[in-house]
Amino acid sequence: MSAALDPAHPARGPGDRLTGLFWRRPWVLLALLLAPPLLWLGVVYVGSLVALLWQSFYSIDEFSGMVVPELTLKTYAELLRPSNADVILRTATMAAAVTVASAVLAFPIAYYAARYAKGRWKAAFYLGVMLPLWSSYLVKVYAWKLILAKEGIVTWAFEGLGAGNILNAVLAIPVIGGNSLSTSYIGTFLVFLYVWLPFMILPMQASLERVPATMLEASGDLGARPGQTFRHVILPLAMPGVIAGSIFTFSLTLGDYIIPQIVGSSRLFIGQAVYTLQGTAGNIPLAAAFAVVPILIMLVYLAVARRLGAFDAL
Amino acid sequence: MTAAVDFTHVSRQFGSGAAAVRAVDDVSLTIAEGEFFAMLGPSGSGKTTCLRLISGFESPNAGTIRIFGQDMGSVPPNRRHVNTVFQDYALFPHMTVRDNVAYGLMVRGVDRRTRMARAEEMLALVHLPEFGGRKPGQLSGGQRQRVALARALVNEPRVLLLDEPLGALDLKLREAMQDELKSLQKRLGITFVFVTHDQGEALSMADRVAVFSRGKIVQTGSPAEVYERPATRFVADFVGSSNVLSPEQSARLGGPARWTSLRPEAIRLAAEGAPGTVTALRYLGAGTRVSVALEAGLDLGVLLPAGAPVPAPGDAVRLTWERSAMHAMEGEA
Numbered sequence: 001m002s003a004a005l006d007p008a009h010p011a012r013g014p015g016d017r018l019t020g021l022f023w024r025r026p027w028v029l030l031a032l033l034l035a036p037p038l039l040w041l042g043v044v045y046v047g048s049l050v051a052l053l054w055q056s057f058y059s060i061d062e063f064s065g066m067v068v069p070e071l072t073l074k075t076y077a078e079l080l081r082p083s084n085a086d087v088i089l090r091t092a093t094m095a096a097a098v099t100v101a102s103a104v105l106a107f108p109i110a111y112y113a114a115r116y117a118k119g120r121w122k123a124a125f126y127l128g129v130m131l132p133l134w135s136s137y138l139v140k141v142y143a144w145k146l147i148l149a150k151e152g153i154v155t156w157a158f159e160g161l162g163a164g165n166i167l168n169a170v171l172a173i174p175v176i177g178g179n180s181l182s183t184s185y186i187g188t189f190l191v192f193l194y195v196w197l198p199f200m201i202l203p204m205q206a207s208l209e210r211v212p213a214t215m216l217e218a219s220g221d222l223g224a225r226p227g228q229t230f231r232h233v234i235l236p237l238a239m240p241g242v243i244a245g246s247i248f249t250f251s252l253t254l255g256d257y258i259i260p261q262i263v264g265s266s267r268l269f270i271g272q273a274v275y276t277l278q279g280t281a282g283n284i285p286l287a288a289a290f291a292v293v294p295i296l297i298m299l300v301y302l303a304v305a306r307r308l309g310a311f312d313a314l
Numbered sequence: 315m316t317a318a319v320d321f322t323h324v325s326r327q328f329g330s331g332a333a334a335v336r337a338v339d340d341v342s343l344t345i346a347e348g349e350f351f352a353m354l355g356p357s358g359s360g361k362t363t364c365l366r367l368i369s370g371f372e373s374p375n376a377g378t379i380r381i382f383g384q385d386m387g388s389v390p391p392n393r394r395h396v397n398t399v400f401q402d403y404a405l406f407p408h409m410t411v412r413d414n415v416a417y418g419l420m421v422r423g424v425d426r427r428t429r430m431a432r433a434e435e436m437l438a439l440v441h442l443p444e445f446g447g448r449k450p451g452q453l454s455g456g457q458r459q460r461v462a463l464a465r466a467l468v469n470e471p472r473v474l475l476l477d478e479p480l481g482a483l484d485l486k487l488r489e490a491m492q493d494e495l496k497s498l499q500k501r502l503g504i505t506f507v508f509v510t511h512d513q514g515e516a517l518s519m520a521d522r523v524a525v526f527s528r529g530k531i532v533q534t535g536s537p538a539e540v541y542e543r544p545a546t547r548f549v550a551d552f553v554g555s556s557n558v559l560s561p562e563q564s565a566r567l568g569g570p571a572r573w574t575s576l577r578p579e580a581i582r583l584a585a586e587g588a589p590g591t592v593t594a595l596r597y598l599g600a601g602t603r604v605s606v607a608l609e610a611g612l613d614l615g616v617l618l619p620a621g622a623p624v625p626a627p628g629d630a631v632r633l634t635w636e637r638s639a640m641h642a643m644e645g646e647a
Contacts, residue, residue, distance in 0.1 A: 217371050218404035220391040222418035223469060232421070236408045309408075 056288035095253035114208035148181035188264035199248035207241025254294035324377030339529035352516035355526030397466035405450035412446035436464035550575035580639035587634030
């Protein structure tokens, strides 16, 4: 039958033919759609990650300062030297503290937004959470440096309220205290918390939104007190969101090198160590080994979370 | 004997000012202990809100709710001896079926061994003894329904609330579950309060039916009373598919000069009677529904039993019925 005989189906153009091809061979469309992201992820991203991993097994010649392209575990052994292990421990502790604090802080906000906020209030929530992400990261960090500085508004407010000695007592705490908030771990912590909080709130809110209201009613109906409902129903169901959020806050803190450089004591975090090692020191293998640490920590973290059943509700 | 559930002039209003909606409007009702009570009505008629008032998820704006004589005014849902089978079952997806069923015991601090044993008993009661280890996501709709039932019954409630529990099941399963629920209720002797928009379900299962319309109860009675003697036009229309005659139409056909209900199965084709023409046929399996345009100027639906001779569209027929089949009622739609 020729096309001319069928007025309902006029002659086919090239677009039509293409659609026909996609219909007859669905994998062609799938391949076309997947090729660019796969190229990007597979070659550019995974490729460079493998290259990085590879270089971490090289070592540096102590006399010439040249990279020796032979596979060895020497560089990893170097990671365990007290000065380097300190950096790792410090960074991991900070990342854990930031993650726990942002989970605690984010939960009520996310819960309110998921369960109670409607219409305008929901829009206000999204705007409020996302707005900080729209301004430059550096601007925010420098703003915090000023806020937390000895002459800054926080000190001023504490003194104005006659609570200056409370602030001084907090700053007098060994290790996490310091000369002022902006030169202490507390300051670094506060800025990390502020900067990464949206990354915890949004996935948490998304997972809480998926918990049907009748699920909570069923729990109460069966005799659970609100606290029990929270522990046995809300928390487990929100866990995938909490884990997703904590992956952000944890890994972002693990990798950041700007915040601890601007706000905090001058002791190094992993990101800073990588930055220094690959730049001035030219010790690419050790920088690479340092960069592998957050990846390992995250893998262990996810394995533990999985073992604890954090993804059961997925 | 104290009533299981007692509503005295209960109202529940949503929103405020001009936008306020009276979901439940001055409802008084009494549900006796051990009764299978159905709340029947179209969506938005207030029946589900009434159920939620009993379970405690809603609080009345006015009136008193008593459960076994105790005022529920300040009693939260978790402290009422009432359990609910939710319309969407609301099973906890992250727990096994056994843990779901044992949940009510777990939150009350019953030790693990006892509650697991009780959960198994309950699962056996609903014919799912092998399913304790599965997750709700691995069950079919009918199985989930049974788990929800077992979970609600494990607490030994004095009143069991069921919110459209059979709505999501297919017809065959629904009929089987109707019989099962009924026999379970007889066996356990618990008061069942059942919300449904399906009149067949309400009529076949309940001891007593309350018909809801626009936040009010328009009639309460046994299924036979509600079906045979509808109190208002609305009930006649909603329960079954009766012929509703206006006062003039009724008078023209020899009935009372009031709104009147005439059930299609009460009408017969005969040699004598009101003349008319067949306009349409609907084959129902167990019978045939014939639409007849009467010369008196109105349409009547007639239900012919299976086996009776069926006329063809366009045929002239005569209709007859007992005068007592014409049931006068209030004109509220």
